[in-house]
Amino acid sequence: MRKTLQKAAISAMLATLLAGVAHAEPHPADPTKGGAGGRIIRVTTLAKAGPGSLAEALAAKGPRTVVFEVGGVIDLGRDTLEITEPFLTVAGQTAPSPxxxxxxxGIDLKTHDVVLSHLRVMTGADGQAKLSGWxxxxxxxxxxxxVVVEHCSFLWALDENMSASGPRFTGNSVAEWRAGTSHDVVFRENLAAEGLANSSxxxxxxxKGSLIHDNATNITFYRNVWAHNVERAxxxxxxxxxxxxxNVIYNPGHRAVHYNLMNLEWTGHDYVTGEITAVGNVMRGGNDTDPGLPFLMLGGDGDLKYFGKDNRAVDRHGNPLPQFGRYGETKARLITAKAPMTDVSRYSVLPSGEVETSVLQTVGARPWDRAPDDxxxxxxxxxxxxxxxxxxxxxxxxxHPVATFAPFVEADWNLDTMTPKSGRYPGQKAGAQEKLSTRDAAMRQP
Incomplete structure (x- = not known):
């Protein structure tokens, strides 16, 4: 009886968490609603391109929400999906399990007003030789x-797992530089893990975890996990x-959070001070983490204005790690800000001691129907x-999952938030989703 009650309590807790954050419901701080209010486009095939494919839906013009009547693997064959048409919502939560x-x-997003939810991208070396150029x-x-990128799982990238990039210097002023590259991007509840190290x-x-390129502005990371990346978290x-x-940063190798304005890349341009506001984040060392690795490291020549509050950094044994360190003997200064440089009041902020337990429950694609690697x-x-x-x-x-098919029924969904009216998502499972061997599963039977 006690075990039954415990299982019920766990299931109820998970359901509450999922109801709160595991879908595409607009957040007060979101910079866009994507394709909400536009037409519905159905993905009906796992083919790389052609009629009914994801690529065709992404290339369509006008406000649109992309839903899935198929589940499984889309093999890009060492190619990249490009998103160039704006006013788009991609709702991976609508797909049948898995x-x-x-x-x-991978995916390169080259436009504006896009919401991307509940996709998994697993790039991989695909047999390519080391240093071969992939x-x-x-x-x-x-x-x-x-742009809003939420509840996605990004694994095995050859460059970064999830980044905001673009040209450094477009135009003749700082304002024009910033307008010409990525800006106003929210990364929320994503898993960015196992970037490939000595590969192609x-x-x-x-x-590498994430690169925020020179002069990109208003980039927000909320409740993400970076795991097993050498650098860039x-x-x-x-x-x-x-x-x-x-956010949670686990097992960084040589650097976790770092800032670097490189003189070699800014020749002929006046330096611009960068800004990082970091509140309630957790960095925990693992098997590959350098001893004494700081939470934040400063390199290069440019100054960084920094506000940090309640950021926890510990090694693999729970011993405290430094909050700040440097690499390179350069003139870069760390300028301590007295208050956050962005409005963090728009977010629900947990104390750092509660972050790991909460975020691991909900992060990544389809937390109610997780993939084995997640x-x-x-x-x-x-x-x-x-x-x-x-x-x-x-x-x-x-x-290599078997392809699955199920119709998308508009009447069953709240189309403004892309949440099921029943409260139950396709493939939703209760309780812990451990990946168990046949023997382990048998041993856990009552």
Whole structure:
């Protein structure tokens, strides 16, 4: 009886969490509603391109919401999906179980007013030789603006797992530079994990979490997990402005959060001071973390204005780590701000001691219907396990689920929020979603 009550309590708690944050309901701080109010476009095939494909839906013009009547794997064959048409919502939560996973490629978002939800992107080396030149991001904005990326899982990138990028210097003033690159982007409840280290990237080691390129502004990371990346959780470049709230960084290698305005990249241009507001974040060392690694490191020549509050940094044994450190003997200054440089009151901010338990419950694609690799990564974060990898084969390789099909019934969904009227998502499961062997599963039967 006691076990039954415990299971019921856990299921009720998970349902409450999912109801609160596991869908595409607009957030007060969101810079866009994407394609809300536009036409519905159905994805009916897992083909890379052609009629009924995701690529065709992304290329369509006008306000639109993309829903899925198919679940499974879309193989890009070492290509990249480009999003160039604005006013778009991609609702991966509508797919039948196991949801939609993109492999052997990534997504470049090159437009504005886009909401992307509940997709998995697992790029991978796909057998390419080390240093051979295959260097795809799992996801990146490219001079995009007014974007929300939420509840996605980005694994095995050859460059960054999830980034905001674009040209450094478009125009003749700081305001024009910032208008010409990515700005007003929210990354919420995403998993960015296992960037491949010594793989096919032409520069060599390139296990990177997130790059916020020079002069990108109003970039927000809220309740994300970076796990098993050598660096960039995130790397904020010259003049960029970033807000970090209640994120988890696990097993960073050589750097966690870092800022770097490089003189080599700014020759002929006046420096611009960058800004980072960081509140209630957690960094925890793992098997690959350098001893004594600080939460924030400063490199390069440009100054950083920084507000930090209640950020927790510990090694793999729970011992405190420094909040600040440097790399490079340069003139960069850390300027301490007395107050947040963005309005964090728009967000529900947890104390850092509560962040890990809360975020691991809800982060990533389809937390009610998790993929095996998401389960593996998140359980390893909770258990203090896992490593930085060089190839997806080290952790089992690409998934091969059987394709599934189910009609999308508009009457069953709240189309303004893309949430099911019943409160139950496709493939929703109750309780913990452990990945168990046959023997372990048998041993857990009552």
């Amino acid at each position: 949801g939609v996973t993109i492999i052997k490629g 260097e795809a991001d799992a996801f990146s904005t490219v001079a995009a603006h007014n 990237h032409p520069k060599g080691e390139h296990s 995130p790397l904020v470049k010259g003049g960029a402005q970033v807000t970090m709230i209640n 389960i593996r990564v998140l359980f390893f974060v909770a258990e203090g396990r896992g490593d930085i990898i060089d190839d997806e084969k080290q952790v089992g390789g690409y998934p």
